[in-house]
Amino acid sequence: MVQKRSAFLPYSLPMIGKDEIQEVIDTLESGWLSKGPKVEAFEKAFAAWTGAKHAIALNSCTAALFLALKAKGIGPGDEVITSAVTFSSTANTIVHTGAVPVFVDIDPLTLNADPKNIEAAVTPRTKAIVPVHFAGQSCDMDEILAIAEKHQLFVLEDAAHAVYTTYKQKMIGSIGDATAFSFYATKNLATGEGGMLTTDDDGLADQIRVLSLHGMSKGAWNRYSSNGSWYYEVETPGYKMNMFDLQAALGLHQLKRIDSMQQRRADIASRYQDAFRHMKGLTIPHVSDDGRHAWHLYVLQIEEQEAGVSRNDLISALKDQYHIGTSVHFIPVPFHPYYQKTYGYKETDFPAAAAYYHRTVSLPLYPSMTDDDVEYVIAAVTDIVKGAD
Incomplete structure (x- = not known):
């Protein structure tokens, strides 16, 4: 633990x-x-x-x-x-x-x-x-x-x-x-x-x-x-x-300072990728071969049936038990009331977006994070997911 x-x-x-x-x-x-x-x-x-x-x-x-x-x-x-x-x-x-x-x-x-x-x-x-x-x-x-x-x-x-x-x-x-x-x-x-x-x-x-x-x-x-x-x-x-x-x-x-700040973002993302790549029930971000990823966000997807924990429960545990802030990017725009009422969009119109939305959580990722901060996030996610086995 x-x-x-x-x-x-x-x-x-x-x-x-x-x-x-x-x-x-x-x-x-x-x-x-x-x-x-x-x-x-x-x-x-x-x-x-x-x-x-x-x-x-x-x-x-x-x-x-x-x-x-x-x-x-x-x-x-x-x-x-x-x-x-x-x-x-x-x-x-x-x-x-x-x-x-x-x-x-x-x-x-x-x-x-x-x-x-x-x-x-x-x-x-x-x-x-x-x-x-x-x-x-x-x-x-x-x-x-x-x-x-x-x-x-x-x-x-x-x-x-x-x-x-x-x-x-x-x-x-x-x-x-x-x-x-x-x-x-x-x-x-x-x-x-x-x-x-x-x-x-x-x-x-x-x-x-x-x-x-x-x-x-x-x-x-x-x-x-x-x-x-x-x-x-x-x-x-x-x-x-x-x-x-x-x-x-x-x-x-x-x-x-953008080069040094971006190098730190890439380093943190790489550590997350290595830590979560083979963890059951987690899907790490895809990185295309035809360009450089800016790593504005690190979006981790949680498959509840395999991970044994839902996205919402993971977010709550990270905040309440480990005092780690997270976010969700994003509620798809056509799922919001205005766009559904005005244009008639439904969640079922966008199956890939819906599947992603219900699984995703954005983990902390910014240049001033220390190595200890990064390891703490990794350890907390690992504890929660493996503890659900």
Whole structure:
């Protein structure tokens, strides 16, 4: 039996170092707090890092998804295809444009939208595909891009989990027509709140910059700095969805440390994989050979009949007996009341997503976890599962 801890081990913690803290202090002391030089620097650095021509810093991945769809003119009467297994914001942004979200079932191995299901869901009303790189595992982008080319569809990648993910030696962020990233507090690169939209499309980038800041032709930094001019024009009734310099200050230093943070994530995931690979009733995450997994999440699946314990009982035991935090990613979006009432979706429409959802638990995975923390999680899961034999 493992020695149980009294202190709670959180499911997730951001890794904020002294450099990030000092950068925030320097930004506060600069007198410029809104969108300004730090945002511009972060955009340039992120674009160079992903290999994209443009990077537009925004207040969330949700904003990036929404603005990209709006900029492409997607609205009432249109349909947008996405995965059943994603966070609600992926679908909510589609709804907010006035379009209809069309969910497709996942590949039970990769947990990403199955390209065969995407192809089958295309109708004359389909205008876009939003593939979700779930947990940090890349989608089959060759198949998805081929479908998009065949039907002339816009491909907007949801890379909320995919900072650092690659697909066939290409960084996610440089493949589809546009890519949305998240820098939420739990993400691999964290600015508290925040997101980024990358694209090689000059016109799309220009539209999103304008839409993100009231529809104005220039931002405050370009109006109020020493080289600026007060004059601006409103080109469209836009939104307020820009990033500001305090967030970008964090992002700049998080990006500098991304390699070391990701190496630690990979190390932890590898230890989990080795520990659980041959344990009865447990299914470990699949890692595709054609790309690099970002390990945003470590999703373990529990088969109750074989493991002798249900997913919910495992979560409860980890929390109540071992003081370990976990989560579930995700309740499939079409299982939520709004989407069932509004669009008529049923759980039985998505058998692979349903099977995954009822079995999955996300274990703690973040760079500041110690080796002892990792071994404690492994020992606790092992105790609970083997104790049920």
